[in-house]
Amino acid sequence: MRASRYFLPILKENPREAEIVSHRLMLRAGMIRQQGQGSFSWLPLGKRVLDKVCAIIREEQNRAGALEILMPTIQSAELWRESGRYDDYGKEMLRIQDRGERDMLYGPTNEEMVTDIFRSYVKSYKDLPLNLYHIQWKYRDEVRPRFGVMRSREFLMKDAYSFDLDYEGARAAYNRMFVSYLRTFTRMGLKAIPMRAETGPIGGDLSHEFIILADTGESQVFCHKDFLSLDVPGEDVDFTDDAEIGGIVRNWTTPYAATDDMHDDKAWDAIAEGERLSARGIEVGHIFHFGEKYSKPMGASVTGPDGKEHFVSMGSYGIGPSRLIAAIIEASHDEAGIIWPESVAPFDIGLINMKPGDAECDRICAELEQAYEKSGVSVLYDDTDQRAGAKFATMDLIGIPWQVIVGPRGAAAGEVEVKRRATGERHNKPIAEVLAATGAGA
Amino acid sequence: MRASRYFLPILKENPREAEIVSHRLMLRAGMIRQQGQGSFSWLPLGKRVLDKVCAIIREEQNRAGALEILMPTIQSAELWRESGRYDDYGKEMLRIQDRGERDMLYGPTNEEMVTDIFRSYVKSYKDLPLNLYHIQWKYRDEVRPRFGVMRSREFLMKDAYSFDLDYEGARAAYNRMFVSYLRTFTRMGLKAIPMRAETGPIGGDLSHEFIILADTGESQVFCHKDFLSLDVPGEDVDFTDDAEIGGIVRNWTTPYAATDDMHDDKAWDAIAEGERLSARGIEVGHIFHFGEKYSKPMGASVTGPDGKEHFVSMGSYGIGPSRLIAAIIEASHDEAGIIWPESVAPFDIGLINMKPGDAECDRICAELEQAYEKSGVSVLYDDTDQRAGAKFATMDLIGIPWQVIVGPRGAAAGEVEVKRRATGERHNKPIAEVLAATGAGA
Numbered sequence: 001m002r003a004s005r006y007f008l009p010i011l012k013e014n015p016r017e018a019e020i021v022s023h024r025l026m027l028r029a030g031m032i033r034q035q036g037q038g039s040f041s042w043l044p045l046g047k048r049v050l051d052k053v054c055a056i057i058r059e060e061q062n063r064a065g066a067l068e069i070l071m072p073t074i075q076s077a078e079l080w081r082e083s084g085r086y087d088d089y090g091k092e093m094l095r096i097q098d099r100g101e102r103d104m105l106y107g108p109t110n111e112e113m114v115t116d117i118f119r120s121y122v123k124s125y126k127d128l129p130l131n132l133y134h135i136q137w138k139y140r141d142e143v144r145p146r147f148g149v150m151r152s153r154e155f156l157m158k159d160a161y162s163f164d165l166d167y168e169g170a171r172a173a174y175n176r177m178f179v180s181y182l183r184t185f186t187r188m189g190l191k192a193i194p195m196r197a198e199t200g201p202i203g204g205d206l207s208h209e210f211i212i213l214a215d216t217g218e219s220q221v222f223c224h225k226d227f228l229s230l231d232v233p234g235e236d237v238d239f240t241d242d243a244e245i246g247g248i249v250r251n252w253t254t255p256y257a258a259t260d261d262m263h264d265d266k267a268w269d270a271i272a273e274g275e276r277l278s279a280r281g282i283e284v285g286h287i288f289h290f291g292e293k294y295s296k297p298m299g300a301s302v303t304g305p306d307g308k309e310h311f312v313s314m315g316s317y318g319i320g321p322s323r324l325i326a327a328i329i330e331a332s333h334d335e336a337g338i339i340w341p342e343s344v345a346p347f348d349i350g351l352i353n354m355k356p357g358d359a360e361c362d363r364i365c366a367e368l369e370q371a372y373e374k375s376g377v378s379v380l381y382d383d384t385d386q387r388a389g390a391k392f393a394t395m396d397l398i399g400i401p402w403q404v405i406v407g408p409r410g411a412a413a414g415e416v417e418v419k420r421r422a423t424g425e426r427h428n429k430p431i432a433e434v435l436a437a438t439g440a441g442a
Numbered sequence: 443m444r445a446s447r448y449f450l451p452i453l454k455e456n457p458r459e460a461e462i463v464s465h466r467l468m469l470r471a472g473m474i475r476q477q478g479q480g481s482f483s484w485l486p487l488g489k490r491v492l493d494k495v496c497a498i499i500r501e502e503q504n505r506a507g508a509l510e511i512l513m514p515t516i517q518s519a520e521l522w523r524e525s526g527r528y529d530d531y532g533k534e535m536l537r538i539q540d541r542g543e544r545d546m547l548y549g550p551t552n553e554e555m556v557t558d559i560f561r562s563y564v565k566s567y568k569d570l571p572l573n574l575y576h577i578q579w580k581y582r583d584e585v586r587p588r589f590g591v592m593r594s595r596e597f598l599m600k601d602a603y604s605f606d607l608d609y610e611g612a613r614a615a616y617n618r619m620f621v622s623y624l625r626t627f628t629r630m631g632l633k634a635i636p637m638r639a640e641t642g643p644i645g646g647d648l649s650h651e652f653i654i655l656a657d658t659g660e661s662q663v664f665c666h667k668d669f670l671s672l673d674v675p676g677e678d679v680d681f682t683d684d685a686e687i688g689g690i691v692r693n694w695t696t697p698y699a700a701t702d703d704m705h706d707d708k709a710w711d712a713i714a715e716g717e718r719l720s721a722r723g724i725e726v727g728h729i730f731h732f733g734e735k736y737s738k739p740m741g742a743s744v745t746g747p748d749g750k751e752h753f754v755s756m757g758s759y760g761i762g763p764s765r766l767i768a769a770i771i772e773a774s775h776d777e778a779g780i781i782w783p784e785s786v787a788p789f790d791i792g793l794i795n796m797k798p799g800d801a802e803c804d805r806i807c808a809e810l811e812q813a814y815e816k817s818g819v820s821v822l823y824d825d826t827d828q829r830a831g832a833k834f835a836t837m838d839l840i841g842i843p844w845q846v847i848v849g850p851r852g853a854a855a856g857e858v859e860v861k862r863r864a865t866g867e868r869h870n871k872p873i874a875e876v877l878a879a880t881g882a883g884a
Binding site for chain 2: 005006007009030033035036037039040041042043044046047050065067068069070071072073074075076091094096098099102104106113116117120121122130132137139141143153154
């Protein structure tokens with residue numbers, strides 16, 4: 001992509017409304033634009049990151065055996081009356097009437113709808129386990145939306161729902177999502193720690209929040225340092241092996257870990273002081289087992305191997321991709337701007353032409369651009385006539401992992417400068433070598 | 443994907459509510475489920491097709507120079523008051539109040555919001571041309587939603603918006619989208635014919651509908667037979683060459699073509715009878731040039747090369763991916779079910795194990811499944827213990843382009859049967875040959 005044809009509205013000033021660093025950097029980097037209270041457009045750079053984040057979530061959901069569907073944003077109030085939540089949910093639910101004065105709502109979550117889908121089709125335990133997920137917009141009419149996409153009213157959510165014959169099956173489904181989340185966050189360069197959580201308005205008796213550690217995090221968390229060295233399973237992990245998956249969950253739930261509101265001073269004091277980790281954290285995922293909370297009132301049952309009807313045991317599993325992007329920035333930035341982990345970076349390479357119009361610089365840049373694109377490496381090529389200083393500042397701000405800088409002096413010597421955004425390291429490299437290595441991240 | 447782990451709720455009976463063939467087949471094939479009036483969930487098979495259709499749309503939008511963004515579904519009424527459309531739009535607009543009693547709406551289209559984005563950032567003609575698009579849910583509260591996803595209330599739409607300094611630039615932007623649409627529909631196996639259209643509530647003075655021919659189409663269309671043999675440009679078409687793109691548009695707008703309401707008897711009579719094509723059609727895309735209709739009231743202007751302020755000249759360009767899928771089915775089905783064009787098929791191969799449990803059949807199927815997946819060919823492997831007849835009927839119904847049938851007799855002879863869904867042709871093939879050819883569509 002050539003910067004001259006791209007839409008990358010960089011802000012030079014810090015926007016006053018931004019209270020936290022991710023909000024400030026997303027606005028400044030031209031990733032998002034506020035459209036209303038708690039409502040944002042994703043501009044081209046932000047959309048690319050959103051796509052990358054969603055792709056990783058999807059791959060890990062699919063790997064764990066979940067199936068992707070897509071439910072509508074607008075739901076009928078009838079369904080929510082069946083579960084009893086229409087009246088319970090309160091003012092955070094955006095209630096709507098259509099032209100026929102029928103009560104509808106903008107879904108804040110989808111337990112009711114997915115249970116309705118399930119009960120319409122699934123009649124036998126033989127069709128279980130089943131886990132259906134979608135990535136769809138949700139709306140929660142918060143009193144005070146803030147912090148940009150970290151706490152907005154309209155937000156994207158991946159929500160998965162598992163259906164099983166009994167508690168044992170549901171627990172195995174819960175474990176699969178647990179491990180899937182470990183992999184998902186790790187692939188995004190995050191250190192995520194599962195912490196036992198209250199089950200809240202969704203209800204249920206087993207729940208974990210996944211908290212990532214970031215100095216600027218919203219809440220205080222407490223855990224054992226062992227978490228920092230626990231292994232995250234590789235992509236060869238066998239999600240059909242309940243014992244293996246259960247073992248991983250056991251390892252990840254044995255050391256002490258708690259959010260502020262679940263913190264237990266006694267357990268904390270029992271940990272040697274040097275082993276304690278008290279840090280700031282951001283919730284990026286939440287998983288629940290809630291059994292028959294919806295299946296019973298809504299009549300979602302299957303015939304078991306015993307020939308009897310059983311209400312299915314359910315769980316739900318959420319990740320907010322839009323919120324997650326803000327969290328990644330909170331965990332990975334410096335004074336100059338964002339530092340994207342390579343897996344979610346909007347472009348792999350930022351190619352800077354120091355002197356557009358110089359025949360040699362133009363030629364080398366075009367050649368590099370073509371070589372990268374050919375090998376599937378995405379490039380943002382700054383071919384504009386801005387000052388070099390402004391180009392460097394922009395590339396640092398938007399956080400592309402590698403910068404490749406082409407200037408007249410280097411060009412004459414057959415060299416370009418390669419800079420790694422995360423460390424600031426720079427070194428010169430022969431152009432031929434860079435061309436040969438395309439695909440290897442410069 | 444193994445059928446035993448998939449969620450593919452096939453309906454054996456024709457659903458009574460389905461009035462047209464695409465609605466009936468999408469319900470029967472387990473692609474969609476109705477959730478309310480004019481509201482549908484996309485089940486796993488349908489979601490796969492939706493993704494394929496959106497991917498083609500995206501590729502062709504990007505190729506034509508449009509940039510992807512993502513605007514929220516809920517919009518503030520304020521913006522629509524600026525353009526004057528808040529009061530004009532009528533009951534089709536879903537109006538909402540939030541907890542603070544602020545007027546909002548579920549966007550039926552995004553001219554106002556994208557114009558607001560534009561005016562916030564773009565100040566100079568040097569940043570033009572610009573074309574921003576998104577693929578996002580829209581809501582139109584129709585009096586009588588019907589025909590499944592062909593005319594639903596909540597529907598997915600790709601809408602692009604172009605911004606140019608003057609009419610000449612806007613016309614070039616319009617032409618690029620025109621050609622992009624030709625390529626998009628052709629890649630989906632459709633014959634799309636651009637027809638001059640009324641501009642309707644979006645306003646403006648230049649507009650084309652893209653109509654695909656299908657015997658079960660909703661409306662009567664009239665055109666010259668020359669359309670059937672006009673060339674659609676290849677992927678090497680140069681979207682930066684206004685003259686080349688303009689020439690293609692000229693070729694595609696010269697022969698007579700009109701929808702029922704724009705039909706001109708005189709012009710029609712002037713065509714030799716043998717050259718006339720009167721057929722049924724379905725609208726799948728609509729492009730508009732509307733100049734300053736929004737930029738003027740909303741103050742979206744840039745400084746021109748003359749140093750003066752100019753309101754930008756705009757256009758908008760829509761395709762409904764959910765509607766499009768129904769249209770593809772209307773254009774491509776038979777008595778037994780859907781016949782997917784390969785480019786949008788949910789799976790490339792339907793692999794049928796005639797005798798699960800038979801060691802040889804199981805082994806061959808597993809080997810084929812693995813070989814296909816390795817070469818990037820997607821397979822739905824029916825490993826269930828249903829009767830063979832039911833398996834064949836399902837594969838025909840869901841329209842996978844190629845069926846590969848593995849039975850004990852063939853297995854003993856080292857052969858499988860390969861069936862092409864579109865023609866019904868079947869022939870036996872040595873397994874080794876099929877394995878060697880993986881990637882070549884069996």
